Amino acid sequence: MTNQVNDADNDTGTAGVYGKASEKLSAAYSTSVDKAAGAIDTARQRAADAARLTADGIEQNPVAALVGGLALGAIVGALLPGTRKEAELLGPLGGKVGDAAKTAAQAARETGLDKLDEIGLSRDNVREKVSKIFDEAIKVAGETGSAAAQAVRKGGSQA
Numbered sequence: 680m681t682n683q684v685n686d687a688d689n690d691t692g693t694a695g696v697y698g699k700a701s702e703k704l705s706a707a708y709s710t711s712v713d714k715a716a717g718a719i720d721t722a723r724q725r726a727a728d729a730a731r732l733t734a735d736g737i738e739q740n741p742v743a744a745l746v747g748g749l750a751l752g753a754i755v756g757a758l759l760p761g762t763r764k765e766a767e768l769l770g771p772l773g774g775k776v777g778d779a780a781k782t783a784a785q786a787a788r789e790t791g792l793d794k795l796d797e798i799g800l801s802r803d804n805v806r807e808k809v810s811k812i813f814d815e816a817i818k819v820a821g822e823t824g825s826a827a828a829q830a831v832r833k834g835g836s837q838a
Contacts, residue, residue: 714831715830721823721827721830722824722827725823729816729823732816732819736812742798743812
């Protein structure tokens, strides 16, 4: 009978330990989830702020934004490699299309520069404004990423 009482105490003790461990694990998990959600909310807010800042910049300088968008598109297009299938299908047309594209790009460039001159914006002025917009967007993106990483690190060390 004494052995039965000791066995019952051991079972209760083990169950108690597992119960406490389960509660602590559950609390740690809950805290981690809450902190991750907080980090996500912070990142979303900063991204929204960046979008708002970018939108404000575009509203204040639509021509600069247009020029920046065209420049960014040209850079991305230049960086993307052509595929073998494109070369195969468009190879014969490449020279003709290339010449037409050069002519169109030159006409667009001249027209754009004329319009910028008409509204009093110099090339350097536009370049500076576009550069500022991109610099601010990059800065906000970096801060957002750092804040999210820091929040996750803090959450992991406190759990």
